[in-house]
């Protein structure tokens with residue numbers, strides 16, 4: 001889109017930008033969209049989570065309940081603060097943690113419960129709150145896979161005490177990297193704002209590079225080129241030539257130097273625009289999901305119907321296959337955009353799971369999902385031809401996983 005290209009160019013020419021004005025405009029737009037809560041924007045979603053945990057006073061000896069099917073950047077901030085992530089297994093249809101399993105994991109040391117709306121499916125926040133509220137435990141919604149999803153008309157992200165969102169490359173809307181904390185409780189919001197104020201801004205060099213990457217992404221990255229672009233991006237990132245989504249140091253359970261950063265002006269300006277037009281974004285995602293939902297059962301894939309009181313656009317459309325490794329290996333050859341996540345309970349596969357407190361076997365449903373699930377694109381660049389090509393790929397290459405024993 002032309003306006004994203006122009007914003008990226010502006011971000012390169014003026015990386016420092018009007019940081020205060022751009023940030024305030026973005027935060028007010030998010031608050032207006034959700035209709036409640038205080039928004040604080042950051043360089044990445046994980047930093048928003050860190051700020052929320054810090055504001056809650058989390059520290060050594062505390063336990064935080066975390067889904068055992070997530071990105072490793074989620075337990076990272078928990079460990080940085082000296083607390084312990086307690087992993088809870090997911091249920092197999094919507095890949096979210098069931099309220100009963102969460103309740104069974106609560107201990108006198110539990111200081112927060114993290115609830116993740118995986119792929120955009122709604123986690124049972126209200127049921128989890130019944131347990132949490134009775135014990136005075138705050139609930140944090142991980143909304144990194146959703147923006148605008150609703151249950152019974154209520155927006156995901158407003159059901160817990162606080163929520164955090166990601167605007168990284170493949171998230172509901174993208175500012176390259178980016179994160180937002182949305183805090184419902186006024187006293188807690190004041191503390192998160194103080195954490196944000198203590199964060200230095202991203203360096204001008206990093207802001208410039210991110211704007212340049214946004215420009216390249218806007219001009220050249222389409223579903224048919226994503227596999228190639230991702231490989232190139234990972235290589236450049238490993239060699240420190242681009243701003244990667246995660247540094248090597250972030251795969252260690254200790255906070256790396258320079259981790260805490262607020263959002264750069266280019267992120268804020270793009271974020272502001274993207275939130276203002278989120279309805280069109282969600283409409284694309286719904287159309288793509290509807291296509292998969294209609295076509296995949298004809299190819300023998302069993303899908304779970306979402307409850308009628310959900311209005312949940314999907315970030316990616318998960319499909320269980322019996323030959324995940326082969327499917328991923330073939331995807332590039334077919335020029336289709338097939339996602340691998342989550343590859344293991346604490347994605348990605350390179351993560352030392354034990355270093356982040358995960359022991360093999362504690363979340364068997366998540367482990368099986370990680371072995372079977374590939375995900376299909378739903379974003380605004382996926383046109384009818386891409387959908388058709390993706391379907392052809394699934395038909396030719398993928399074999400449905402056996403779901404009879406579930």
Ligand SMILES: Cc1ncc(COP(=O)(O)O)c(C=O)c1O
Nearest residue numbers: 044045046071073144166168178
């Ligand atoms: C479920 C989930 N939570 C949190 C994050 C971290 O978001 P960010 O990369 O913006 O820090 C991710 C990133 O992929 C994610 O998938």
